[in-house]
Amino acid sequence: MYFLTKELYFPPVEEASFEGILAVGGDLSTERLLLAYRSGVFPWFSDDEPILWWSPSERMVVNPHNYKVSKSIRNILNRDLFKITMNKDFEAVIYNCQKIERKGQVDTWITDDIIESYTKLHQLGKAISFEVWQNDELVGGLYGVDLGHVFCGESMFSKVSNASKVAFVMLVEYLxxxxxxxxxxxxxxxxxxxxxxxxxxxxxxxxxxNAKKTN
Structure with missing residues (x-):
């Protein structure tokens, strides 16, 4: 495990521990965050822990071009139960991701510092959000880091049934x-x-x- 200093650097991802932890420390500057995602690394830690940087041996992914929308979600979309927007209220999305109660989860990794840092990424055009509205109320959404050819999903929330699923499907279709x-x-x-x-x-x-985006 590597201990980071002020230097903008990450060790090779192959150096990660069995659990997937690659490094400890550093900061959450926009420069370091962008370097992390471009290097296959992401932060994940609790409020009472130092910054932990991860690169797990197995990665959960979706290929947008092979994705099949379930019949149930397609039916929900066809019924126009929700209005979906992009980048209309990034800060509200990440705040709700922080505050939403999750089954089996005592605390959240989305600290106030995380909110501040990812909001800065959004202001630079490097993080985007999808919002799900019902009767003009924000009821679901997600956000993540945009690398141009790969989108790194960070978190999602839902206040009503199926709202986060709709956000997820609309993200995949956008990608x-x-x-x-x-x-x-x-x-x-x-x-x-x-x-x-x-x-x-x-x-x-x-x-x-590491492959270039194809057009």
């Missing part, structure tokens, strides 16, 4: 339309698997990440 090659969902969880995400090896992920 497909704009010729992104991959949606990075980072770590496995059952909800992502239900949405159609699957795991690939770190080596396979890095090959895709």
């Amino acid at each position: 497909k339309e704009n010729n992104y090659v991959l949606l990075d969902c980072q770590l496995h969880n059952d909800y992502l698997e239900q949405l159609g995400a699957f795991e690939i090896s770190r080596n396979a992920f890095m090959r895709i990440l």
Whole structure:
């Protein structure tokens, strides 16, 4: 495990521990965050921990061009139950991702410092959000880091049934339309698997990440 200083540097991802931790420390500057994502690394830590940087051996992903929208979600979209926007209220999305209660989760990794740092990324055009509205109320959404050919999903929230699923599907369709090659969902969880995400090896992920975007 590497201990970072003020130098903008990450060790090779192959140096990560068995659990996937690559480095500790550093900061959450926009420069370091962008270097991290471009290097196949992301931050994940609790409020009472130092900054932990991860590159797991297995990566949860979606190929936008092969993604099949479930019949149930397609029916929901066809019923126009929700209005979906992009980048209309990034700060509200990340704030709700921080505050939403999640089953089996005591605290959140989305600290106030994380909110500040990713909001700066958004202001630079490097982080985007999708919002889901119902009766003019924000009821769901997601945000992530935009690398141009790979989108790194960070978190999502839902206040009503199916809102986050709708946000996820609209993101995937946006990525497909704009010729992104991959949606990075980072770590496995059952909800992502239900949405159609699957795991690939770190080596396979890095090959895709390091390939140039094709038009």
